[in-house]
Amino acid sequence: MNWLDIGALEDIPRQGARVVKTAQGCVAVFRTAADEVFAVDDRCPHKGGPLSEGIVHGNAVTCPLHTWVFSLKTGLAQGADDGAIATYPARVEAGRVLLDASRLARRAAA
Numbered sequence: 009m010n011w012l013d014i015g016a017l018e019d020i021p022r023q024g025a026r027v028v029k030t031a032q033g034c035v036a037v038f039r040t041a042a043d044e045v046f047a048v049d050d051r052c053p054h055k056g057g058p059l060s061e062g063i064v065h066g067n068a069v070t071c072p073l074h075t076w077v078f079s080l081k082t083g084l085a086q087g088a089d090d091g092a093i094a095t096y097p098a099r100v101e102a103g104r105v106l107l108d109a110s111r112l113a114r115r116a117a118a
Contacts, residue, residue, distance in 0.1 A: 010110045014028055015104070020039040020045070020090075024038070024066070025038045025062075026060070030112055036050040040067060040080070046098060047107050048095050052073065052076055097111055
């Protein structure tokens with residue numbers, strides 16, 4: 009994997025997110041209350057809501073528009089028939105948040 013440093017973990021509030029803009033669309037990088045990081049598409053497949061503005065609870069995020077809940081680990085919608093978001097490898101190393109740049113480059117156009 010080719011890791012891309014996107015900033016300090018402390019720059020992302022606990023239970024909050026930051027947006028990373030790519031040529032194919034935005035990726036939301038979430039920090040949980042337990043300081044885990046997850047990266048997912050920033051667009052809800054239901055109505056296009058910005059997931060980075062959603063509510064983080066545990067390892068899930070609730071879309072701010074229509075309350076669909078997505079697992080930050082798997083990208084699957086909870087309790088919805090047809091919903092999923094793409095997830096991207098992310099990790100914290102020496103207090104820095106890293107994303108897999110090669111995986112970001114392969115993402116489909118948003």
